[in-house]
Amino acid sequence: MNLKEILKKNDRLRRFVKCVKIKKDFKRDAKDFCGNYMEAKSEIPQLEYSILLIVHSLEKGLSSKKLRPFGNEKVKELIQVMNKFPINYIENPNTPFIMGVSILKKWKQVFDENRWEENESYKNVKKFLKHLESYDMYPVGSFRYTLKEALKYNNIDYLNAIKSRHSVREFSDKKISKDDIKYCVEAAIASPSACNRQMCKVYQVSSHENIELLSNVIMGLGGFEKKGINYFVFTYDIAAFSFYGERNQGYFNTGLFAMNFVNALHFKGIGSCFLQWANTAKEDEMVRKKLNIPNGERIVVVLAAGYYADETLCPCSYRKNVDEIYKLI
Numbered sequence: 001m002n003l004k005e006i007l008k009k010n011d012r013l014r015r016f017v018k019c020v021k022i023k024k025d026f027k028r029d030a031k032d033f034c035g036n037y038m039e040a041k042s043e044i045p046q047l048e049y050s051i052l053l054i055v056h057s058l059e060k061g062l063s064s065k066k067l068r069p070f071g072n073e074k075v076k077e078l079i080q081v082m083n084k085f086p087i088n089y090i091e092n093p094n095t096p097f098i099m100g101v102s103i104l105k106k107w108k109q110v111f112d113e114n115r116w117e118e119n120e121s122y123k124n125v126k127k128f129l130k131h132l133e134s135y136d137m138y139p140v141g142s143f144r145y146t147l148k149e150a151l152k153y154n155n156i157d158y159l160n161a162i163k164s165r166h167s168v169r170e171f172s173d174k175k176i177s178k179d180d181i182k183y184c185v186e187a188a189i190a191s192p193s194a195c196n197r198q199m200c201k202v203y204q205v206s207s208h209e210n211i212e213l214l215s216n217v218i219m220g221l222g223g224f225e226k227k228g229i230n231y232f233v234f235t236y237d238i239a240a241f242s243f244y245g246e247r248n249q250g251y252f253n254t255g256l257f258a259m260n261f262v263n264a265l266h267f268k269g270i271g272s273c274f275l276q277w278a279n280t281a282k283e284d285e286m287v288r289k290k291l292n293i294p295n296g297e298r299i300v301v302v303l304a305a306g307y308y309a310d311e312t313l314c315p316c317s318y319r320k321n322v323d324e325i326y327k328l329i
């Protein structure tokens, strides 16, 4: 009798072994978090997320109705972080760094406009920005959001539009266009994220070999027609998170990100179905290695997608009613 058969016959032993495996994989999750979270190292992702966190904090200060001198400690912290970037990065920086420069410029501008007394932080910012004057300024800070703007699209039939999406498990074999993908990624980027840290990523799996790999390792593919299937892998960067209370934030953020992507696909005539990433730590590591997904990222979910077939059979997936879901407390 092999181990599987023994466990099948002994329920208590089976549950005990399951618990051991669960604890082992949770331990791996904790190790990954400790090894990659914001303060674990001073590498580019960690530094960029630190910038985004501070930018967000300063933007909230700038959105205050009763503006007064603020953010002295934050700008100091920001300069400290920005000084850690290597020179080759500064010559060709990513968006977070330019956002950092822009918010410092904005902060200084507000100080100047309000003729606030030049304190130590102000002088530091002025000195720091001297070397970065050539950078374009991104629209950071605050802006006036009007009721008119908020209600601009409220005449569309939103509820029925989102209700017209259904998970489909067969697709047409038309290749997904780059423009459609770009549109959907933009929709995903528009989703909210904790302190605007934008830690989610999406990978489109293109090679036949990697499509095969995912087809073999994903569990929930029963009932799928593989013809015309495209896979999108959604991940988040652990580097975006700074303390243990945030350890599960990545999953929530990626859920929002992925849903915006899926709704945009639907709008473009591309059907999809989420595939739960219910794999062991070992399988997860193997797949990340093969797909070249960095160690500091976690896979959250995979999506199978392709243009809608003319017709397909799909489960009704009837929903609970509003009273079962919503309670006024």
Ligand SMILES: Cc1cc2nc3c(=O)[nH]c(=O)nc-3n(C[C@H](O)[C@H](O)[C@H](O)COP(=O)(O)O)c2cc1C
Pocket (backbone or CB within 6 Å): 165, 166, 167, 168, 219, 220, 221, 222, 273, 274, 275, 276, 277, 301, 315, 317
């Ligand atoms: C996180 C997540 C994981 C899912 N995993 C699978 C899966 O592995 N296989 C599958 O066929 N469907 C999967 N689904 C699709 C659900 O079965 C489907 O969303 C649900 O039945 C509701 O149907 P609808 O999407 O058509 O509204 C998943 C959905 C979500 C949100």
